[in-house]
Amino acid sequence: MTLTLTTTSVEQTRTLGTALASLLVPGVVVVAAGGLGAGKTAMAQGLASGLGVTDRVTSPTFTLLASHDAHNERGIRTMLHADLYRAHSGEEVDDLAIGEMVESGAVCFVEWGDRAPDVFGSERVFVTITQGQDQDERTISIANHSTVITDQDLHRVLGAWVR
Amino acid sequence: MKILSIETATPVAAVALAEGDDVSVVEASNDMHHVESLIPTIEAMTSERAWSMSDIDLIVVDIGPGLFTGLRVGVATARSLAAALGCAIAPVSSLEVLAHETVEQADRWVVIDARRREVFAQHFHASRALGEPRVMSPEVLGAAAEPRSVLVGDGAQRYRDIFESAGLTLLDDPLSPNPAAAIELVIGAKRSSGIALEAIVPQYLRDPDAVANFHVLDRFQR
Numbered sequence: 327m328t329l330t331l332t333t334t335s336v337e338q339t340r341t342l343g344t345a346l347a348s349l350l351v352p353g354v355v356v357v358a359a360g361g362l363g364a365g366k367t368a369m370a371q372g373l374a375s376g377l378g379v380t381d382r383v384t385s386p387t388f389t390l391l392a393s394h395d396a397h398n399e400r401g402i403r404t405m406l407h408a409d410l411y412r413a414h415s416g417e418e419v420d421d422l423a424i425g426e427m428v429e430s431g432a433v434c435f436v437e438w439g440d441r442a443p444d445v446f447g448s449e450r451v452f453v454t455i456t457q458g459q460d461q462d463e464r465t466i467s468i469a470n471h472s473t474v475i476t477d478q479d480l481h482r483v484l485g486a487w488v489r
Numbered sequence: 490m491k492i493l494s495i496e497t498a499t500p501v502a503a504v505a506l507a508e509g510d511d512v513s514v515v516e517a518s519n520d521m522h523h524v525e526s527l528i529p530t531i532e533a534m535t536s537e538r539a540w541s542m543s544d545i546d547l548i549v550v551d552i553g554p555g556l557f558t559g560l561r562v563g564v565a566t567a568r569s570l571a572a573a574l575g576c577a578i579a580p581v582s583s584l585e586v587l588a589h590e591t592v593e594q595a596d597r598w599v600v601i602d603a604r605r606r607e608v609f610a611q612h613f614h615a616s617r618a619l620g621e622p623r624v625m626s627p628e629v630l631g632a633a634a635e636p637r638s639v640l641v642g643d644g645a646q647r648y649r650d651i652f653e654s655a656g657l658t659l660l661d662d663p664l665s666p667n668p669a670a671a672i673e674l675v676i677g678a679k680r681s682s683g684i685a686l687e688a689i690v691p692q693y694l695r696d697p698d699a700v701a702n703f704h705v706l707d708r709f710q711r
Contacts, residue, residue, distance in 0.1 A: 416700030421693070423557035425605040441706070444699035447605035 327477035328469040331487035335462050339365040339455070342466065342487060343372025346453075349483050350377070351474050352402050352431045355424060355446040357439030360455030365464055366437040369453065370407055373435055377405050385409045385437060391422050396433075404432035410441045420445045449474055490546045493531065493570070494668035497523050497563030498555025498583035499601060499643050504530050505668035506538060513538075514669045523562040531566075545576050549671050552580040553692040554609040554622055555601055560691035568686050579675045580689050584611040584622050584642075586666035589674045591641050592616055594660065598634050600644035608644035609694055624694040631655035 333339045346356070346369070356373070358366045367385045374383040378397035386392040387409050394405045406427060413419050424434050425447035436446065440454070452469040466487075470480050494505040502517040504527070517523065517530035535542060550567035553560045571578040587599040592615060601609040603624055610630050612619040625633075627648035632655065634640065640652055641660040649659055 411706075413703075416703035417695065419703070420695055420700050421557065426557055426603075429604045438706075441704045442700070442702065444696070444702045 327480060328467055329480060329484055329488055331466045331468065331484060332458060332489040333365070333464045333466060333487070334458075334460070336365060336368045339464055339466070340368045340372035340375075342484070343369035343374075344376035345372075345483055345487075346451075346468070347373045347376025347398075349451075349475050349479055350402060350433045351400060352433065353428050353447075354433050354449045354451060354472055354474060355428055355439070356433070356435045356451045356453055357443055357446060358435060358437050358453045358455070359440035360453075361457075364455040364457070366455060369455070370435045370437065374405055374407070377402055377433070379405050383407060385411075387411055390418075391424070393432075401431060402433050404430075406432055406434035408434060408436040408439070410436060410438040413438075413441060416442050416445060448472075451475065491540060491544050492547045492549060492672050493535075493545050494549040494672045495527070495531075495563045495567050496551045496586075496666055496668035496671065497527070497559040498551045498553050499559065499665040500556070501665040502527060502530075502559065502563070503665070503668050504534055505672055506534050506540070507669065507672045508538075512669045512672070514667060523559050527562060527566055542570070543574055545570075545574055547577045547579060547675075548574075549579050549581060549668070549675050550689065551583050551586060551666055551668070551671055552689060553583050554603070554624070554694040555583045555691075556604065557691070557693060560693075564689060564691045568689055571689075572686055578684060578686065578689055580684065581671045581674055582622065582692065583666045584609065585618070586671045586674060587642050587663060588613040588618070589616070590663050590667060590670045591639075591660065594639050594641070596635075596638045597660075598630065598638050598640050598645075600630065600640050600642040602642075602644040602647045603694070607696065608648065610644070612638070622692075622694060624696055627651045631657065 371383045379394040381394045391408045396405045419442040449472040454467045456465045492507045496503040501519045502523040505514045518526035548567050584599045611622040639658045643664040
């Protein structure tokens with residue numbers, strides 16, 4: 327199932343991230359696509375806040391991967407945050423072992439994840455952010471490619487954002 | 490000869506020390522906390538035997554296939570120690586160690602959990618490998634293995650339902666490679682230990698299609 331949503335500010339994109347967090351369970355990788363300034367990091371920050379991460383979240387552009395302790399009631403103990411902007415090869419992304427690490431009570435948000443979409447395992451949610459009509463408007467498509475999040479829940483939590 | 494063996498290919502990390510027939514094995518961690526547990530375990534075991542680290546003649550290390558996160562710790566630890574102590578180092582394959590432990594089962598597939606709903610698997614008959622190690626889905630392995638084969642390893646157990654419904658038999662243990670068996674394998678095979686440190690790297694079996702699907706950023710995206 328794919329939902330197409332609209333946000334009209336960075337704050338709304340962040341809030342959408344927080345809403346998305348309430349759907350996640352350990353093992354899920356959010357594969358985020360969208361150009362520079364699209365709002366991927368804002369969504370990651372909202373997601374972090376929804377997972378009870380207290381660290382300051384910025385894009386790990388140079389380290390590729392950051393790990394944050396998470397505090398929530400859904401068994402997600404770690405939020406991994408990857409940024410593949412500077413990745414050079416599929417092997418390099420595979421070496422991050424994201425698909426492996428999320429199985430230990432973690433979720434991962436991968437900026438530029440569409441660059442290597444197939445190395446994260448089978449529990450994936452694809453988020454694609456594109457520029458809307460106005461400068462601050464974003465069209466955000468959320469495609470559920472996981473077996474652990476039901477389309478019903480996706481619609482219940484995010485349906486209000488559909489325009 | 491004093492030998493240290495390091496095992497980190499699965500969530501169960503373990504260390505073995507051997508001197509002749511005197512062999513001891515300790516499980517360092519079973520929850521992927523390999524970084525925190527490995528060196529303290531080695532220190533405790535060597536001091537119990539009153540070995541100085543510089544007494545160690547050979548380090549045996551499992552280079553996988555297995556979990557990336559575990560192997561990196563094990564291989565980096567083994568290489569650092571070998572470099573610091575100036576001793577020999579010998580790599581072993583996780584699948585070959587498990588095969589060595591189950592050599593009395595003539596025909597078997599050794600199967601290690603690769604996460605991401607995949608397994609690392611290799612087919613053995615007695616002490617001979619019948620093929621290369623491969624990464625595959627449990628369903629593909631279930632279809633490929635013949636009923637006369639038994640399956641062994643943590644990957645076999647994790648997908649027990651799939652393998653059993655394919656009519657295959659599982660061994661309940663061992664689940665993870667035993668670092669003492671790795672020492673036996675190295676000694677028994679009289680493997681050359683004159684291997685360059687740089688050549689000791691984790692064996693990451695990859696899904697070739699998945700890593701090939703990599704998109705180079707074009708000018709517009711940058």
